[in-house]
Amino acid sequence: MNPFGFFKRLFGGGQPAATPTATPGASRKGPERRDSERVNAREGTRVLVIDDSTTVLAVLRRYLEQNQYIVLEAETAEAGIQIARQEKPDLIFLDIVLPGMNGFTALRTLRREPGTKEIPVIMMSGNEQATEQFYAQRIGADDFMKKPFSRPELFARIERLLDDDKVPKRFAAGTPNPNFGAPP
Secondary structure (H helix, E strand, O other), X not given: OOHHHHHHHHOOOOOOOOOOOOOOOOOOOOOOHHHOOOOOOOOOOEEEEEOOOHHHXXXXXXXXXXXXXXXXXXXXXXXXXXXHHHHXXXXXXXXXXXXXXXXXXXXXXXXXXXXXXXXXXXEEEOOOOHHXXXXXXXXXXXXXXXXXXXXXXXXXXXXXXXXXXXXXXXXXXXXXXXXXXXXX
């Protein structure tokens, strides 16, 4: 009942106002993500996570393994590049601030090598500066995710990169991701 209907009824003015019925999953912002069907990558999708934080590695591993992804991990850019060369993951999550080689240099290395240049990369950083996002996109990242992140955000970013066969893919050469770094 709206406030005017309440007062109208209180002071003897007719029927109570009808309360609008809520549509399941609807809110002022539209349907909630948890109520919409999530499109997951195919079971067995191989994801390489390169981050020096054991907490970030553990959280991503848990989220991804719960959805039947195979998770590969590296705590340095150098180790991550080596794993990417050998294992050819379907997707890479790459932190920007790493000991030794940073994530930008690692991304440039991955993009220059024929065996890894087509692997989609989602850059991650706890720094919220837009310059990092711009630079990550300019040198070939497929998306950017700020830390800390939520489970829905993680899977929304993966979902943006899926092709019709539910395999993460890079955008066509010269075609930037229109949702790069945007909230899901």
